Amino acid sequence: NNNEENKIPNFPKTKSLNNRYFSYFISELYHKEIMEAIQSYYKGEGITPKGYGPYEDPDNEMASIYFGNDFSDKYSYMLKISLLPTTDDSKVLGRDTLYFAVEPGRQFKKNLPKDYPPIKLIKYEHKELSKK
Template sequence: MKIKQFIMIIILVSSFTISTNVAAASNNNKENKIPDFPETNSLNNRYFSYFIKDLYHKEIMDAFQSYYKSKGLKPTGFNPSSEDPDYGMVSIYFGNDFSEKYTYMLKVSLSPTTDEKVLGRDTLYFAVEPSRQLMKDYPAIKLVKYEHKEQ
């Protein structure tokens, strides 16, 4: 599982590099036969959100279950916290103010669910250091803050 996460992070970092190179070469699209990409990022943000949610699914579910345990509830899944299909459920903040031990902060906004109902609107803040994916002594991701809002 750790190897899968490490590979996914490498792909994620590579995609940022590739998209930067594509943007720089956009003037040569006709010569290079590269299709014009949509101007809006909404579709890309949605796919990026799905990617991050899948990558850190265990950590997200652990945080949900830990938070709701005292209330006697057990979340079994989550939904986007907005009705808008292009809503960015995940955002990244580089230039981490939390600690020198983590590369970036990850903000995840979701609505945890049980089989019967939505439990609220929750925002989780994680500190992430992708280079630690294969290390056992240091966590690659750490929950920093948990916010809950009733719906």
């Protein structure tokens, strides 16, 4: 997706135990969508990720939420999730940050128009991990 068209906001930074629990909750709640995004990203490289681990960074949280966005006419908030995608043999593929627009009110509704999914991937960022 074009970042000029979809401006990504500055997400708040918090360092608390509650935010860590929130991060785990969000990653479980949207596990299916997260895995679909990760597998789609690596498909072109012939890699099949099987899971992910939390990205523990003292300057960033694994998951954060931002209210008010360029998608506010269709989505309540944006979600930023930083993860370490892994393969079957536990090889870490890099540090990936996924940005989703979310409308939780649509989560359990059936037969929604394709233009109004409950969660939509806006941007996918991949960074190689530095080798020590």
